[in-house]
Amino acid sequence: MATLPKRTKWLLIGGAVAIVLAFVLDKRKELQVAIAAGVRTIMDTADKLIFKAQLPSYARPYGDLILQVATEQNIDPFVLFGFLDRETLVGTAKAYVNKTGDATPRCRSQAQVNKYPSLYRVVGSCADGTLSVMPSDGLGWGRGIAQIDWEQQYPWAQTHNWQDDYTNMTQGAKLFKRNLDYFAATPNSEPVVINAVYGAKLNTGPGDYVDPRPMWGEDLTAAALAAYNSGIGQTLLCVAAGRPADYLTTGADYAQDALRRATALAANYEANGGHGTVVS
Numbered sequence: 001m002a003t004l005p006k007r008t009k010w011l012l013i014g015g016a017v018a019i020v021l022a023f024v025l026d027k028r029k030e031l032q033v034a035i036a037a038g039v040r041t042i043m044d045t046a047d048k049l050i051f052k053a054q055l056p057s058y059a060r061p062y063g064d065l066i067l068q069v070a071t072e073q074n075i076d077p078f079v080l081f082g083f084l085d086r087e088t089l090v091g092t093a094k095a096y097v098n099k100t101g102d103a104t105p106r107c108r109s110q111a112q113v114n115k116y117p118s119l120y121r122v123v124g125s126c127a128d129g130t131l132s133v134m135p136s137d138g139l140g141w142g143r144g145i146a147q148i149d150w151e152q153q154y155p156w157a158q159t160h161n162w163q164d165d166y167t168n169m170t171q172g173a174k175l176f177k178r179n180l181d182y183f184a185a186t187p188n189s190e191p192v193v194i195n196a197v198y199g200a201k202l203n204t205g206p207g208d209y210v211d212p213r214p215m216w217g218e219d220l221t222a223a224a225l226a227a228y229n230s231g232i233g234q235t236l237l238c239v240a241a242g243r244p245a246d247y248l249t250t251g252a253d254y255a256q257d258a259l260r261r262a263t264a265l266a267a268n269y270e271a272n273g274g275h276g277t278v279v280s
Contacts, residue, residue, distance in 0.1 A: 031270070032263040034278070036218040038180075040076045041266075041276040043067070050274040051077065054265060059090040062145075065166060066090075073173035078269075079221070080173060082262030083228055086254065087147040087172075091165070099163050100140035101147055105132040119154060146172025152231065172228075179224035182232055187211040192240035201248065202241045209240040222246070225255035 043051060052063030059066075059081065066084070070077035081090070088096045095101050107126035113133060124132040135141060135150045143150055143162040146169050150157045153175070161167050191208035199206035215223055219239075226245035227235040238247040246255050 028263055028267050031266045032259055033218065035076060035078055035262050035266060036221045036259055038076075038217065038221055039278050040074070041078065041278055043077075043274070043276040047269075047274050047276045050272050051265075051269055054268040054272060054274070055081070056085075056090075058092040059085065062090050062165070065169060069166070069169045069173050073170065073177060075173055075177060076262075078262040078266045079176075079225075079258070080169075081265055082258035082260075083176065083225060084146060084169070084172070085261045086258045087142070088145055091145045098139060099144050101142040103134070103140045105134055106141070106151070107131070108133050116154070118158070119151060144168030144171075146175075148172065148175070176224055176228055179227040179232060179235075180220060183213055183215045183220050183223040183227070183235075185213055187213045192236060194237055194241060198234075198237050202238065202243055204241045204243075212236070212239045215239070219245070221259070222255040225258050229254040 041047075048067055051067065052060060055063050055066075062084075066080055067077055070080045084090045088101065091099075093101070105123055107128065107130040108120060109130050113120050113122065113131055118136055120131075120133040121136045121138065122131050123134050126132050139150075141150050142148070143157045144167075145165050148157055148162055148168060148171050153171075156162075156171065160171070162171075190211070192211050193208055194202065194204065194206050196206045213236075223235055223239060223245040226238070226249050229249040234248045235245050239245055244252075246252050249255065251257070
C-alpha cells in the first residue's frame with residue numbers, strides 16, 4: 001500500500017476533526033434551541049447520576065439539591081443550573097461573601113427611604129441629589145445561592161431563611177416560573193409605555209408600544225431569564241421596543257450566558273449516556 005504524504009494525512013485527519021466539530025456544534029445548537037424552547041428533562045436514577053457527574057466539580061455538592069428543586073418546581077434542571085451558575089457559580093464565586101453579593105449602592109429618594117426605613121441604610125448621596133443606600137443589615141443586595149434581591153423581592157429576604165440553600169434555590173426557581181407565566185400571559189389591551197428615560201436607554205423614542213405578550217418558545221425562556229436579572233418591567237420594555245430581552249441585563253448577555261451554561265452541561269450529559277424523558 002502506498003504511503004500517504006504527511007500533509008495528506010493531516011488533511012484527512014483535519015477533515016474528520018472538522019466534521020466531528022461541526023456535528024458537536026450542531027448538536028449543541030440543537031440542545032440550546034430545545035432548552036430555550038422550554039423542554040424539560042425527567043431523569044431516572046441512572047440519568048441523575050450522569051447529570052451530577054457532569055456538573056463542574058464546584059457544583060457537584062449541590063447536584064442532588066438542583067435535581068430536587070427542579071423536580072418540585074417542574075422546571076428543567078439544566079436551566080436551573082444555568083442561572084445558578086451565572087449568579088454565584090453555584091455558591092462558589094469569589095464575590096459571594098457571607099452568602100451575599102452585589103455591594104454596589106443604589107440611589108433612592110428620601111420618600112422611598114422614609115417609606116421603608118427597615119429596608120435601607122443610607123451611605124451617602126447620589127449625583128442626582130437622591131440618597132445612596134445599601135441594605136439595612138450591612139450585607140449585599142443579592143441573597144443566597146440564587147441571589148434573591150433584598151430590595152426587589154421585599155419582604156421575602158427579611159422574612160425567610162435566605163441563607164438556607166434549599167429555601168433560597170426554591171425561591172429562585174419560583175421567580176423564574178413567575179417570569180415564564182408573566183411573559184406567556186395574554187395581556188390586556190393597554191400599550192407598553194416607554195418614557196423619555198427608558199427611551200434613551202433603549203435608543204428609541206418615548207411613546208406607546210404594542211405589548212409583545214404572549215411570548216413562547218425561545219423568546220419566552222430568554223425573557224424569563226433576562227427578567228431574573230433586570231426585572232420584569234425592564235425586560236418588557238426591551239422586548240416591546242424591539243430590543244433583545246438581554247438588552248438591559250448585566251453585561252447585556254444574562255439570558256444567553258445562562259443558556260450557554262445549561263447547554264454545555266446538557267451536551268456533556270448526553271455525550272456520557274444521559275437521555276431522560278423530554279417533555280414540553
